[in-house]
Amino acid sequence: MPKATETVLEINLNYLEQNYKYLKSKLAPNTMFLAVVKAFAYGSDQVQIAKKITELGADYLAVAYTSEGVAIRKAGIQTPILVLHPQEVNFEEIVAYNLEPSIYSARILDQFIKYTSSINKEDYPVHLKFNTGLNRLGFLKADVPQIVQKIQETTTIKVASAFSHMAASEDLTEKEFTEQQIQKFKSISNTLDGLLCYSPIKHMCNTSGILNYPDAHFNMVRSGIGLYGFGNDAKYDVYLKPIASLKTVISQLHNLDPNQSVGYNMAYKATHKMVTATLPLGHADGIYRIYGNQKGFVFINGKKAPIVGNTCMDMIMVDVTNINCKEGDEVIVFNEVHTADALATAAGTISYELVTGISQRVNRVFIF
Numbered sequence: 001m002p003k004a005t006e007t008v009l010e011i012n013l014n015y016l017e018q019n020y021k022y023l024k025s026k027l028a029p030n031t032m033f034l035a036v037v038k039a040f041a042y043g044s045d046q047v048q049i050a051k052k053i054t055e056l057g058a059d060y061l062a063v064a065y066t067s068e069g070v071a072i073r074k075a076g077i078q079t080p081i082l083v084l085h086p087q088e089v090n091f092e093e094i095v096a097y098n099l100e101p102s103i104y105s106a107r108i109l110d111q112f113i114k115y116t117s118s119i120n121k122e123d124y125p126v127h128l129k130f131n132t133g134l135n136r137l138g139f140l141k142a143d144v145p146q147i148v149q150k151i152q153e154t155t156t157i158k159v160a161s162a163f164s165h166m167a168a169s170e171d172l173t174e175k176e177f178t179e180q181q182i183q184k185f186k187s188i189s190n191t192l193d194g195l196l197c198y199s200p201i202k203h204m205c206n207t208s209g210i211l212n213y214p215d216a217h218f219n220m221v222r223s224g225i226g227l228y229g230f231g232n233d234a235k236y237d238v239y240l241k242p243i244a245s246l247k248t249v250i251s252q253l254h255n256l257d258p259n260q261s262v263g264y265n266m267a268y269k270a271t272h273k274m275v276t277a278t279l280p281l282g283h284a285d286g287i288y289r290i291y292g293n294q295k296g297f298v299f300i301n302g303k304k305a306p307i308v309g310n311t312c313m314d315m316i317m318v319d320v321t322n323i324n325c326k327e328g329d330e331v332i333v334f335n336e337v338h339t340a341d342a343l344a345t346a347a348g349t350i351s352y353e354l355v356t357g358i359s360q361r362v363n364r365v366f367i368f
């Protein structure tokens with residue numbers, strides 16, 4: 001890869017393949033794989049990722065919002081797409097683009113049956129979401145008889161899958177809670193199958209669920225962060241490779257005398273004779289203010305340069321006093337060595353937030 005000459009997000013599709021194969025190696029041969037490509041495929045590029053992951057053999061895709069699924073269909077991708085969080089206003093597009101809604105409440109179930117009836121659909125695939133402890137979206141076990149009755153009173157929809165979501169699959173100190181969620185979902189699944197008289201796909205595990213709860217894979221697993229290279233535990237660092245590298249350049253160097261300030265509101269004051277580098281990257285690119293004031297850092301010619309002062313909208317300033325560098329030099333914000341996870345952790349957040357926050361104005365380039 002040539003050195004960065006402006007801010008770019010490099011996406012390595014070979015690493016995506018490696019990550020997919022590693023996660024697949026954790027599954028029984030007939031367990032299906034759903035690739036979560038919401039939020040621009042975790043800040044990378046939903047179309048390129050959806051294409052590649054479909055070529056690799058993923059059975060399903062999932063997005064959060066309908067518009068994300070529409071964008072993938074417009075790129076010509078035919079893989080089944082689950083929309084995790086639809087609203088009534090989205091149903092027309094969902095059906096027009098052959099997307100499959102998550103049905104998470106009695107209200108949304110009634111609304112979807114009403115809509116599919118009004119356009120004379122038969123057996124339209126839907127996915128029933130169950131709440132087993134996250135308390136975010138979904139039906140409870142007690143709702144099953146009523147849901148099934150509504151489904152059996154219509155021919156317009158068919159249950160393609162039933163699923164639930166773990167609240168702390170990455171946190172082994174909460175193993176007992178997760179095991180309880182798994183037991184609840186098993187019990188819901190049995191009741192549902194018995195009443196429906198057929199057996200839809202069952203799925204519960206996200207990436208950390210795949211890695212930590214092999215007995216809870218059911219018929220399908222849903223992976224997002226693992227595909228993008230993070231296993232939520234250092235022991236996976238050798239197997240999962242971050243696919244995205246954020247790079248930029250030094251726009252200008254400044255020599256500061258002691259007590260001179262840097263940036264808005266004089267948030268940083270030079271303690272000695274210093275050199276700072278200004279970089280074309282700011283909170284509007286996804287390097288939020290939490291990374292300012294020496295919480296966050298970048299790497300220049302192999303050396304760590306802390307962010308000094310407040311993050312501006314389109315710029316950050318970093319301390320390069322002890323770094324041999326010049327204007328135009330490449331800067332690594334994160335890559336597979338200096339990971340987004342390490343940077344996020346240093347600022348008190350998580351890799352998910354950092355990578356999904358890289359804004360759309362940052363040019364994406366692909367390594368095939």
Ligand SMILES: *Cc1c(COP(=O)(O)O)cnc(C)c1O
Pocket residue numbers: 036038084165205206207208222223224225226
């Ligand atoms: C985002 C999401 C996932 C993916 O989780 P990862 O931890 O990124 O693997 C899976 N299932 C649901 C319901 C989600 O919202």
